[in-house]
Amino acid sequence: MALRDFFISLSENQTLSNAAGQYGLKLGAQSVVAGTTIEEVIESIRKLNEQGISCTVDNLGEYVTDESEATQAKEEILAMIEAIQVEELDAHISLKPSQLGLDIDIDFCYDNLYEIVERAHEYGIFVNFDMEDYKRLxxxxxxxxxxxxxxxxxxxxIQAYFHRAKDDIENFKDYRLRVVKGAYKESEEVAYQDKLDIDINFIELIEYHLAHGHFTSIATHDHNIIKHVKYYVEQYDIPKEKFEFQMLYGFRKDLQLELAREGYQVCVYVPYGKDWYGYFMRRLAERPQNISLVTKQVFNKKTNTLLAVAAGAYLLGRLTKKK
Structure with missing residues (x-):
């Protein structure tokens, strides 16, 4: 938990986030972020589509407090929607309301989201609202x-670590839902703290929506949970058209391809953009294996990975101070 909290605290450091945006995809983030421009991410999506894998695309950014920045984010997402349509990509949109003005004004945020959803609706493109921390839920x-x-x-x-998750999944059972464990630091008053409790709730939420819901995106890299889902859908004769396995760009590529070859729907969460730092740090917070994955490409194997990433964060801070 100490390691997880360390990286979550880094993800919330705006100074480091700003520095990261200025200095590009460093510290191994290029392995889990598909680029900084629409042109770069289109190429990544096309390669995944050729392997029978669909994509959900996220223009990274969150906690925006400036209206012009939120408007710019909206225009970037609208441009991505146009690119998906023009390039005939098998992809849809994921977005965070706080990037589009949730922390500024609720009506301003709603207008931005309305414009995005309306444009996507014209092209038959799905829009997924990524959930953030509890106060924005x-x-x-x-x-x-x-x-x-x-x-x-x-x-x-629906985030499985929240105590209210079962009520939420029942309330939104007629929606297309992505079920995740949760990636923010939350208090014990609102969220489970024990990994086993979260895992149990995660599986129960998945089973509920598979049995009662519209369409389920099962967001996991855990082969044990995937194996359980395979058994569950076979046991209850749930068609493969009603669900997909969803994984993060750059993780478990072999498993993604294996599932696709087996006839399961597979969707990869493809993040891109300059505001990648918070996303990257939360991926490191989720699983110790992620640290090894992203650091081995840029650090010597003998280097302690925790110290390496921490040093990288420190370096960004120093670069910012020098400017």
Missing amino acids: QPSFDILEELAKSFDNVGTV
């Missing part, structure tokens, strides 16, 4: 439900 759900009155191409994420 209900406001995001409220906007989603309001937009769902006008559009049928929206869905969201």
Whole structure:
């Protein structure tokens, strides 16, 4: 838990995030982030599509407090939607409400999201609302439900570590949902702290939505959970068209291809953009194996990986101070 908390604290450091954006994809992030431009990410999506894998695309960014920055993020997402349509890609959009003005003004955020969802609806492109930390959870759900009155191409994420997750998944059972464990630091008042408790709730949520829900994106790299899902859908005769396995760009590529060859729907979460630092640090916080994966490409194998990444974060801070 100490290691997880360390990387989550780094993910929330705005100074380091700003420095990371200025100095490009360093510290191994290029292995888990598909690029900084639409042109770069299109090429990554096309390669995955050729392997029978669909994509959900995230223009990275969150916690925006400036209206012009939120508007710029909206325009970038609209451009990505146009690119998906023009290039005939098998892809849809993932976005964070806080990138589009949730922390600025609820009506401003709603207008930005309405424009995005409306454009995507014209092209038959699905838009997924990524859920963030607890204090932004209900406001995001409220906007989603309001937009769902006008559009049928929206869905969201249920985070298994929240105590309220079972109520939420029942409330949104008619939506396309991605079920995840959760990647933010939350208090014990609102979230499970023990890994076993989270895993148990995760499986129960997946089973509930597979049995009662619309469409389920099962976000995991855990082969044991994947094996359990395979058994469950076979046992209850749930068609493969009702669910997909969803994994992160750059992780478990062999497993992605194996599942696709077996006839399962596989979707890769493809992040891109300059504001990659917070996302990258949360991926390091989730599993110790992720640290090894992303650091071995840029550090000597004899280097302690924790110290290496921490040193990288420190370096970004020093570079910022020099400027």
